[in-house]
Amino acid sequence: MPEARGHGGTGARGPDRTAAGNGGAFSFARAAEMVRKELRQLFRDPMMVRLMFGPPLLQLMVFGYAVNTDIRDTRTFILDQDRTAVSRRLVEGLTASNYFVVVGRGERPDDVTQALDHGRATIGIDIPQGFAADLASGRGARVQVLVDGTSANSANVAQGYVGLIVQRLSQNLGGAGAQGHGGAPGVDLRARAWFNPDLKSRVYNVPAVAGLIVMLMGLSLTSMAVVREREIGTLEQLMVSPLKPIELIVGKTLPPVLVAVADLCLVASVAILWFHVPMRGSVLLLAAGSMCFILAAVGAGLLISTMASTQQEAFMSMFFFMMPTIILGGFMFPVANMPVFFQWLSLLDPLRHYLELVRGIFLKGAGLDALWKQLAALAVMGPGLLWFAVTRFHKTIE
Amino acid sequence: MSERAARPGDRRLRLSRLLAMARKESLHLLRDPRSLGMAFALPALMVLAFGWVISFDIRYIPMAVYDEDRTAASRALADAFTASTYFRVVGHLERYGDAEQLIDRNAVRLVLVIPPRFAARLAGGGPAPVQALVDGGDANTAIFAMTYARGIVAAYSARALLGVRRAPPGVTAETRVWYNEALKSSHMIVPGLLAVVMMIIAAMLTSLTVAREWERGTMEQLASTPVHPVEVIVGKLLPYLAIGMVDVLVVGFIGDAVFRVPFRGSIVYFLGASFLFLLGTLSLGILVSAAMRSQMLAVQITMVVTFLPSFLLSGFMFDIVNMPKVLQIISLVVPARYFITLVRGIMLKGVGPDVLWPYGLGMFLYGAVGLLLAVRAFRKEIA
Numbered sequence: 001m002p003e004a005r006g007h008g009g010t011g012a013r014g015p016d017r018t019a020a021g022n023g024g025a026f027s028f029a030r031a032a033e034m035v036r037k038e039l040r041q042l043f044r045d046p047m048m049v050r051l052m053f054g055p056p057l058l059q060l061m062v063f064g065y066a067v068n069t070d071i072r073d074t075r076t077f078i079l080d081q082d083r084t085a086v087s088r089r090l091v092e093g094l095t096a097s098n099y100f101v102v103v104g105r106g107e108r109p110d111d112v113t114q115a116l117d118h119g120r121a122t123i124g125i126d127i128p129q130g131f132a133a134d135l136a137s138g139r140g141a142r143v144q145v146l147v148d149g150t151s152a153n154s155a156n157v158a159q160g161y162v163g164l165i166v167q168r169l170s171q172n173l174g175g176a177g178a179q180g181h182g183g184a185p186g187v188d189l190r191a192r193a194w195f196n197p198d199l200k201s202r203v204y205n206v207p208a209v210a211g212l213i214v215m216l217m218g219l220s221l222t223s224m225a226v227v228r229e230r231e232i233g234t235l236e237q238l239m240v241s242p243l244k245p246i247e248l249i250v251g252k253t254l255p256p257v258l259v260a261v262a263d264l265c266l267v268a269s270v271a272i273l274w275f276h277v278p279m280r281g282s283v284l285l286l287a288a289g290s291m292c293f294i295l296a297a298v299g300a301g302l303l304i305s306t307m308a309s310t311q312q313e314a315f316m317s318m319f320f321f322m323m324p325t326i327i328l329g330g331f332m333f334p335v336a337n338m339p340v341f342f343q344w345l346s347l348l349d350p351l352r353h354y355l356e357l358v359r360g361i362f363l364k365g366a367g368l369d370a371l372w373k374q375l376a377a378l379a380v381m382g383p384g385l386l387w388f389a390v391t392r393f394h395k396t397i398e
Numbered sequence: 399m400s401e402r403a404a405r406p407g408d409r410r411l412r413l414s415r416l417l418a419m420a421r422k423e424s425l426h427l428l429r430d431p432r433s434l435g436m437a438f439a440l441p442a443l444m445v446l447a448f449g450w451v452i453s454f455d456i457r458y459i460p461m462a463v464y465d466e467d468r469t470a471a472s473r474a475l476a477d478a479f480t481a482s483t484y485f486r487v488v489g490h491l492e493r494y495g496d497a498e499q500l501i502d503r504n505a506v507r508l509v510l511v512i513p514p515r516f517a518a519r520l521a522g523g524g525p526a527p528v529q530a531l532v533d534g535g536d537a538n539t540a541i542f543a544m545t546y547a548r549g550i551v552a553a554y555s556a557r558a559l560l561g562v563r564r565a566p567p568g569v570t571a572e573t574r575v576w577y578n579e580a581l582k583s584s585h586m587i588v589p590g591l592l593a594v595v596m597m598i599i600a601a602m603l604t605s606l607t608v609a610r611e612w613e614r615g616t617m618e619q620l621a622s623t624p625v626h627p628v629e630v631i632v633g634k635l636l637p638y639l640a641i642g643m644v645d646v647l648v649v650g651f652i653g654d655a656v657f658r659v660p661f662r663g664s665i666v667y668f669l670g671a672s673f674l675f676l677l678g679t680l681s682l683g684i685l686v687s688a689a690m691r692s693q694m695l696a697v698q699i700t701m702v703v704t705f706l707p708s709f710l711l712s713g714f715m716f717d718i719v720n721m722p723k724v725l726q727i728i729s730l731v732v733p734a735r736y737f738i739t740l741v742r743g744i745m746l747k748g749v750g751p752d753v754l755w756p757y758g759l760g761m762f763l764y765g766a767v768g769l770l771l772a773v774r775a776f777r778k779e780i781a
Contacts, residue, residue, distance in 0.1 A: 045692070045695070047690075047695055048694065048695060048698075051695065051698040051699070051702075054702075055698065055701070055702045055706075058702065058706070059706060062706060062710050062711070062725070063710070065721065065722050065724075065725055066710050066711060066716060066721050066722075066725045073719055074719075075719065116576060116747075117743075117747055117749050117753055118749075118753055119739060119743070146576055147576065149576060149585070149586070149746075150585075150586055150589075150742045150746045150747065161545065163549060164545065164548055164549055164552065190527055190529050190530070192529065192530070192531055192532065194501060194531060194532065194533060194534050194535075195533065195534045195535050200537055201537040201538055203535070203537070204535055204536050204537055204538075216701075220697065220698070224693070224694050224697065228693070228694065231613075231614075232613065308432075309430075310430055310610075311606060311610070311693040311694070311697070312430065312433050312606045312610070312693075313430060313432055313433045313436070315602060315606065315693075315697050316433055316436040316437070316440060316602060317436065319440060319598065319602070320436060320439075320440055320443065323443065323444050323447060324443070324447050327447050327448060327451050327452065328447075328451060332715065333451075333452045333453070334536055334538075334539055336459075336460070336507075336539070337452075337453050337456050337457075337539070338451050338452075338453065339450065339451070339453070342450065342451045356504070359535060360502075360504075363535045364501075364502055364535065366502050366503075370502045370503050
């Protein structure tokens with residue numbers, strides 16, 4: 001590390017040589033020099049530069065396009081044992097909805113079993129013999145719906161849709177006097193989705209990616225930067241130099257903060273310009289919340305670096321910290337659906353507050369009056385975590 | 399190592415050298431007990447966190463009612479929402495404007511608006527419109543809420559009409575969920591999570607091993623010994639394979655003991671597939687490590703090539719059919735996708751090699767090709 005060595009030499013010439021151990025004033029010049037060294041080290045490797053900005057964009061793209069919780073085209077296998085005009089109408093009603101696409105038809109019950117076993121279909125509709133006759137006789141007819149319960153969410157939703165379509169059809173088929181659509185009797189529910197009328201999951205997920213990326217960058221860059229020096233042995237060299245611990249900390253934390261801010265701006269611009277995520281709220285509020293959150297991420301990274309002696313350990317500790325944070329933060333699954341205990345626990349998770357803040361600002365245009373709690377939580381956690389990490393760091397290097 | 403092994407030109411593979419390499423790598427691992435501990439604790443933590451926290455089953459969605467009708471019929475409709483257990487009525491609004499505030503503050507997800515003359519219209523046999531205002535921010539929950547609301551209203555409507563004029567009983571859909579009768583989220587998650595955890599842990603363990611030797615300068619020493627690239631790679635892999643297999647058992651045990659996930663298929667087939675998947679993934683980690691030479695870079699690359707695809711493009715959480723075509727094509731080369739199908743098939747469906755053989759073959763190819771590529775990359779780097 002020639003920079004570090006050279007720097008030690010500069011300090012030796014200066015009058016503050018005696019102040020090297022403890023005491024003495026914080027020197028901006030030395031801290032700035034340290035920041036410059038760290039930045040140079042980060043940007044020296046073109047691969048590293050690409051990695052600081054490429055993966056965030058990639059993640060945004062994948063989340064924007066892949067994470068699609070809207071259920072369409074559920075693969076459906078039809079077993080029509082009735083073969084009447086009525087049973088065909090039922091099948092048509094299902095396929096006309098866009099929620100289902102027929103991938104196969106069979107003759108025997110075994111065919112459905114096979115289709116589900118092989119994973120060719122997610123749902124099987126079994127219309128028994130005598131379906132039309134039962135319906136006509138007024139006894140009421142039954143349809144069996146077989147759902148593959150192994151594949152995530154869709155089973156749940158698909159099941160709901162089948163029930164709904166069958167119910168609607170049943171009213172049309174059964175009620176002889178039903179007069180078309182307009183004046184049909186009964187309660188007519190008109191649902192309207194606010195903030196996101198097309199119900200695109202993208203709008204919900206893309207702003208949240210910003211939170212994830214900021215956390216990832218803050219954590220990984222900070223923790224690895226310190227631990228690498230410890231592993232290579234250059235941390236001792238830095239410590240015997242007149243550099244004070246606080247200057248070392250500034251040098252190690254400021255570059256990750258800058259990278260995180262740059263990534264945040266990049267991700268937010270792409271979200272708005274490419275994915276057309278609405279930005280309805282205040283940029284100032286977003287900036288304030290983001291700053292606190294970045295401090296929390298960097299603080300956690302610094303904390304990991306005080307505990308880990310090898311980069312491998314740091315990497316694994318990072319995951320240890322990150323997985324629960326992401327899950328409890330409600331990144332993909334809303335906090336409201338968690339068991340009550342974990343909802344309480346998630347209050348300790350800075351990501352939860354940040355995601356609520358980001359989503360509130362982007363989608364709802366909510367202001368300080370609705371989001372002050374989240375901002376307050378972040379303002380306590382961010383600087384608090386960083387302060388705790390800094391005191392721990394002081395102890396480990398003394 | 400005998401002097402015979404050190405003779406130049408002796409390029410044949412030797413088990414003794416391979417085992418020496420494995421021992422060296424094991425010592426590395428044992429010297430860093432905290433990393434080793436985390437290699438076992440991290441999978442356990444992930445399974446517990448995912449299994450306990452995540453629930454696809456959305457219930458008790460908070461809602462509010464704005465009832466302008468205030469009749470027995472409108473109250474019965476609101477009660478039908480509560481009775482369904484899908485919703486929880488947390489407030490009755492006095493003004494329409496309050497709806498916006500409640501949704502802004504995330505206090506409710508849905509506001510049911512029942513206009514005046516609702517009961518009269520219903521009794522008169524005409525259409526009786528009601529409105530549901532849904533917080534569309536979280537599209538997933540919003541879709542659930544809307545679907546549930548439609549179902550509740552339709553059922554209520556059918557009951558109300560029955561009182562007005564005789565309607566014959568119609569069609570009832572009888573649903574049966576296979577493989578996961580109670581639709582437990584943990585049963586869906588644990589088999590998929592096994593693949594994700596393996597992918598992350600395995601790649602994380604090996605992605606640093608070669609880069610570390612580069613960074614510390616021990617790679618040159620290693621290159622100057624007569625050890626063969628295959629011996630280095632396989633020797634480095636062995637201890638991690640052992641850790642990975644223990645992790646498979648840990649995850650499997652938690653799935654069985656804590657979440658009662660059924661295991662309906664063959665254990666032998668399951669372990670065999672896990673072994674091949676591990677082999678491929680560990681090799682992938684070595685490949686990254688050999689090519690990057692820096693631990694920091696290796697970490698970042700590993701996250702991009704393992705964590706993201708196995709999490710998002712494997713069908714673990716999000717169905718691949720619902721993705722755009724380009725991503726569906728990309729997902730074809732994500733090994734975790736095949737492993738997840740395999741594990742779900744074995745654990746939940748109890749199907750055997752007769753159904754799953756293409757996936758088994760895929761795992762074999764992944765393991766073999768991964769190992770080959772890792773050896774090749776390593777040979778190129780030290781040459």
